Amino acid sequence: MAQAGVRTIETGWDMLAANPRLVVAVAGGALALVAALALYRRLRRAPGERFRSLLAGRESISVLLHPNPDADAMAAGIAVAELAESVDTDTVVQYTGQVRRQENRAFRTVLDVELDRIDHVSDLAAEAVVLVDHNAARGFAGADGVLPFAVVDHHPGEGGGEAYTDVRTDYGATASILAEYFRDTGATPIPPDAHETEVTGATLSTRTATGLLYGIISDTNRLTRGASAADFAAAAYLQPGVDEDNLERIADPAVSTEALDVKARAIAGREVRGSFAVSDVGRVSNVDAIPQAADELVGLEGVTAVVVLGEREGTVHLSGRSRDDRVHMGRALEAAVDDVNDASAGGHARMGGGQIGPQITADGSEAVSVLGRDELIDRLFDAMDGER
Numbered sequence: 180m181a182q183a184g185v186r187t188i189e190t191g192w193d194m195l196a197a198n199p200r201l202v203v204a205v206a207g208g209a210l211a212l213v214a215a216l217a218l219y220r221r222l223r224r225a226p227g228e229r230f231r232s233l234l235a236g237r238e239s240i241s242v243l244l245h246p247n248p249d250a251d252a253m254a255a256g257i258a259v260a261e262l263a264e265s266v267d268t269d270t271v272v273q274y275t276g277q278v279r280r281q282e283n284r285a286f287r288t289v290l291d292v293e294l295d296r297i298d299h300v301s302d303l304a305a306e307a308v309v310l311v312d313h314n315a316a317r318g319f320a321g322a323d324g325v326l327p328f329a330v331v332d333h334h335p336g337e338g339g340g341e342a343y344t345d346v347r348t349d350y351g352a353t354a355s356i357l358a359e360y361f362r363d364t365g366a367t368p369i370p371p372d373a374h375e376t377e378v379t380g381a382t383l384s385t386r387t388a389t390g391l392l393y394g395i396i397s398d399t400n401r402l403t404r405g406a407s408a409a410d411f412a413a414a415a416y417l418q419p420g421v422d423e424d425n426l427e428r429i430a431d432p433a434v435s436t437e438a439l440d441v442k443a444r445a446i447a448g449r450e451v452r453g454s455f456a457v458s459d460v461g462r463v464s465n466v467d468a469i470p471q472a473a474d475e476l477v478g479l480e481g482v483t484a485v486v487v488l489g490e491r492e493g494t495v496h497l498s499g500r501s502r503d504d505r506v507h508m509g510r511a512l513e514a515a516v517d518d519v520n521d522a523s524a525g526g527h528a529r530m531g532g533g534q535i536g537p538q539i540t541a542d543g544s545e546a547v548s549v550l551g552r553d554e555l556i557d558r559l560f561d562a563m564d565g566e567r
């Protein structure tokens with residue numbers, strides 16, 4: 180028996196020796212197997228682990244939020260920063276535009292989020308740019324030329340990262356993806372009353388856990404709109420680490436007197452035709468109050484689409500909301516002002532906005548708008564009706 184085995188081996192060697200091509204084929208096959216095994220191992224690693232080791236390979240990164248960042252974008256930003264700093268990668272969280280809306284401002288203040296505002300591609304803090312909550316850089320000079328290092332997002336789009344792309348359009352929030360990354364790396368959320376030193380191994384700070392949960396809550400309208408099982412699971416994972424007092428401070432920031440006043444004016448002064456409403460709130464000193472009033476108005480019984488308009492320093496600001504599938508608000512606003520000088524408007528199906536700049540009248544004096552308010556209001560109703 181043993182002899183037969185030896186003979187087989189010898190025969191094998193003879194065959195190889197007689198056929199050098201076979202040697203090449205066997206060696207090539209073995210190499211391919213090793214490579215396939217390595218690739219399989221790499222792919223089998225959870226996305227969070229893969230993302231973290233990619234970050235570890237960079238000295239510094241810029242985490243870029245979308246223009247006018249919301250809570251989900253800021254939450255994802257501080258989460259990537261925490262993950263990166265756990266592997267000693269320097270991080271700057273950057274954005275363009277403004278942090279608008281009271282909840283977003285409260286988020287930034289309560290969680291003490293450090294954000295660096297940029298206007299130009301040269302302001303980016305690092306060569307490696309990680310995009311969160313959007314998948315193609317936009318909103319600043321030179322944005323077109325940015326080739327991101329990595330992308331983590333839940334919006335549809337063509338954008339991707341050079342080294343890493345994780346876009347999950349079935350998720351309600353980017354924050355849920357980041358929560359999974361921490362879970363993938365075995366991080367334990369630190370309860371708000373515990374000290375970090377009491378927890379051994381990888382951790383998730385209370386600040387980031389609270390921010391991520393708020394990101395999920397705000398992007399899914401408190402888990403009632405577009406929330407997947409993964410968003411619920413992410414919220415459950417974060418829960419032990421959440422500081423409820425801070426969460427409440429973000430969710431219900433004290434409403435400023437003017438914002439309340441503008442909401443009251445929008446409700447009292449609304450003109451209703453069918454299930455649509457338009458309200459002119461007159462002059463405002465803070466234009467943020469206009470979209471907030473629109474949010475309030477579209478929540479009224481029987482109203483399915485609204486536009487609120489107000490004026491600041493000669494410019495008329497429009498903000499529309501629709502929960503009516505027949506009204507694409509962005510397109511309706513665009514249609515309402517398409518032939519007006521120095522006007523722009525647009526947006527999504529459910530929300531849109533626009534501005535009409537100060538108009539110069541025939542005698543050279545500056546008027547608020549050549550378009551009379553009554554005519555503008557008629558146009559807005561027509562546009563919502565699909566008649567423009």
Ligand SMILES: [Mn+2]
Binds near residue numbers: 251312333351398
């Ligand atoms: Mn989002």
